[in-house]
Amino acid sequence: MKISVIGCGYLGAVHASAMAELGHDVVGIDVDAAKIASLAAGNPPFFEPGLPEILISATASGRLRFSTDIADAAGSQVHFIAVGTPQKAGSHAADLTYVDAAVSALIPHLAPGDLVVGKSTVPVGTAARLAEQVESSGSGASLAWNPEFLREGFAVRDTLTPDRLVYGVPAGVAGEQPAALLNEIYASALAAGTPLVVTDYATAELVKVSANAFLATKISFINAMAEIAEVTGADVTQLAEAIGFDDRIGRKFLGAGVGFGGGCLPKDIRAFTARAEELGRGESVAFLKEVDKINLRRRQRVVDLTVEALGEKLHGSKVAVLGLSFKPHSDDVRDSPALDVAVQLHGLGVDVVATDPEAIHNARVRHPQLGYEALIDDALRDADVVVLVTEWPEFRALDPIWAASLVRNRVVVDARNSYDPQVWRAAGWAYYGLGRP
Structure with missing residues (x-):
């Protein structure tokens, strides 16, 4: 099928490349000329395992x-909206400026039978509003709404x-063609038995934010238990293991530590809260x-x-921070717990030297005041405390x-509870964990 993807950031670049890899004819469109040139040359402007290979292919x-020209979307039958929905300045609500601009710019280039498909994470009620705009044009x-x-x-x-x-499609007969077009796009996944839920706009929007809210809640729950463990002498890792055997609870996302971050989970739960308050259900x-x-x-x-591990001597002490990205296998430092910890320690007068396999450049752009080393041994050299904050495999495998x-x-603060305290x-x-004796 002929597809356009409006917005070629993290979501859009991956989606466009994957759809083309599946055999569709795809044009990716973004207003950022530098980003478009980089993608056209086969160079993703961010780190994502496997993306360079399918992009080049x-x-x-x-x-x-x-392309940077929205007119190049004309002729495609399905148009995915994959632009960002950042948090509004001075508010927890989602900023829909880019979504609204993308739909408005696309409308003059739509033809009868075309389908606009939202993939961006938006407040519930957005799809119905945009559907009315498209239909009245x-x-x-x-x-349709097809959350990622x-x-x-x-x-x-x-x-x-x-x-x-x-x-998420219109009710009744009106939803049949949108669903059929999406079925054609995702034919390989459906043939492989991927579960499919066809529902209304509001439910589709809520599925995404509900999933994020649940995961965030599960992570914060075990971290709340870690806070209790720290004042009682309990071990939160054993606690998580024990309750995780209950099928109703499960072990995934019960890893106590420094918590979640990134460009999605924090801002999405805040936007969800803001939207619920707008609806009178805060x-x-x-x-x-x-x-x-x-x-x-x-x-x-x-x-x-x-x-605490440094004692009274903060100024002049060196802390090696292992990790800058908000999670491993990413160079994303948006709302990164690791980068936040490094910045706070620097603000206390500590000599911070951080390392990360992929995120040093992005971190340096935001916080040039920190020290950075590409090699882990250079970061560790002469450190007074080692802090593990992002659980990259090479950091987890560190030989004590x-x-x-x-x-x-020899002092380590294990902010992900990744190390065996007995071994270290x-x-x-001296080993410090979160919620561990």
């Missing part, structure tokens, strides 16, 4: 091209082989405010543990005996 095949096009469920670091796999598909999700507070408190706890040969003092203590380290 798709562009070389001729099935994928990029006289273009003969219709609108991408995990940074696994986005290519999640797009090519999704764990579920959700279509009390229904009021608990998400506490989820957010718990999450932010764990960052402060890591800073406090590091200060080898690390001990580089540092000045046996190597002569």
